[in-house]
Amino acid sequence: MTDNTSDQLTFAIPKGRILDEALPVMARAGVVPEDGFHDKGNRSLSFATSRADMRLIRVRAFDVATFVAHGAAQIGIVGSDVIEEFDYADLYAPVDLDIGHCRLSVAMVDGDTGDAQSMSHLRVATKYPNLTRRHFERQGIQAECVKLNGAMELAPSLGLARRIVDLVSTGRTLAENGLVETDRIVDISARLIVNRAALKTDPRVGELVSAFRNAIEQKAAA
Ligand SMILES: Nc1ncnc2c1ncn2[C@@H]1O[C@H](COP(=O)(O)OP(=O)(O)OP(=O)(O)O)[C@@H](O)[C@H]1O
Numbered sequence: 001m002t003d004n005t006s007d008q009l010t011f012a013i014p015k016g017r018i019l020d021e022a023l024p025v026m027a028r029a030g031v032v033p034e035d036g037f038h039d040k041g042n043r044s045l046s047f048a049t050s051r052a053d054m055r056l057i058r059v060r061a062f063d064v065a066t067f068v069a070h071g072a073a074q075i076g077i078v079g080s081d082v083i084e085e086f087d088y089a090d091l092y093a094p095v096d097l098d099i100g101h102c103r104l105s106v107a108m109v110d111g112d113t114g115d116a117q118s119m120s121h122l123r124v125a126t127k128y129p130n131l132t133r134r135h136f137e138r139q140g141i142q143a144e145c146v147k148l149n150g151a152m153e154l155a156p157s158l159g160l161a162r163r164i165v166d167l168v169s170t171g172r173t174l175a176e177n178g179l180v181e182t183d184r185i186v187d188i189s190a191r192l193i194v195n196r197a198a199l200k201t202d203p204r205v206g207e208l209v210s211a212f213r214n215a216i217e218q219k220a221a222a
């Protein structure tokens with residue numbers, strides 16, 4: 001990682017549901033995307049901001065962590081689910097942004113009488129194989145993970161897996177697909193993440209961390 005001071009800073013944000021909640025926090029921290037960012041028809045992935053020395057990139061949630069961990073972006077916003085799933089040594093998550101609240105949970109078909117505790121081996125459909133394996137290991141169960149990228153809720157009724165591990169907020173998606181939550185693995189919220197090397201070499205990264213901390217304190221005090 002080279003000294004980035006003379007370069008543009010790259011700020012990575014997920015393109016989906018966290019975005020609407022993240023934009024006001026970013027604005028309070030002095031990061032406002034150019035007008036074209038809000039244009040639904042715009043296919044660009046990189047956008048200017050109110051700061052001449054910073055651009056935004058809009059990528060998939062899991063890729064935010066990858067860009068920042070490898071130093072391709074110096075800073076980003078992502079759910080703690082993604083941070084914990086990857087567990088990148090080069091990522092530092094200094095600020096809980098108090099947005100994107102949900103939980104990672106285990107679910108099964110409503111009425112499934114099989115008790116996971118009595119099984120030594122269990123097939124689980126999930127986007128989070130590492131967190132899933134760790135959770136079941138703690139219970140002495142070896143989880144065989146089937147990696148899906150969405151629509152996990154279909155897996156139990158179609159016989160792909162006995163359990164799913166997925167994000168739950170209102171619980172509506174589980175209920176509407178005939179599933180019930182059996183265990184809450186961890187509570188999730190979105191975090192500001194930075195590349196550790198960039199934090200050491202570029203003072204602007206530390207200043208941004210402070211600006212986001214202040215933005216969260218302001219919101220809490222309001
Ligand atoms: N039901 C939910 N309620 C609240 N937050 C959620 C919920 N589902 C997901 N999240 C949070 O939002 C993140 C996904 O963010 P977002 O939808 O902005 O990304 P994305 O790039 O569209 O994701 P994907 O790669 O799945 O398309 C998750 O990692 C999680 O932290």
Ligand SMILES: O=P(O)(O)OC[C@H]1O[C@H](OP(=O)(O)OP(=O)(O)O)[C@H](O)[C@@H]1O
Nearest residue numbers: 150151166167168169170171172173174
């Ligand atoms: O408990 P609820 O409020 O119903 O929310 C849970 C749903 O939200 C997430 O999916 P999302 O809507 O982000 O779509 P995705 O399946 O494309 O990831 C998650 O994967 C669940 O399917």
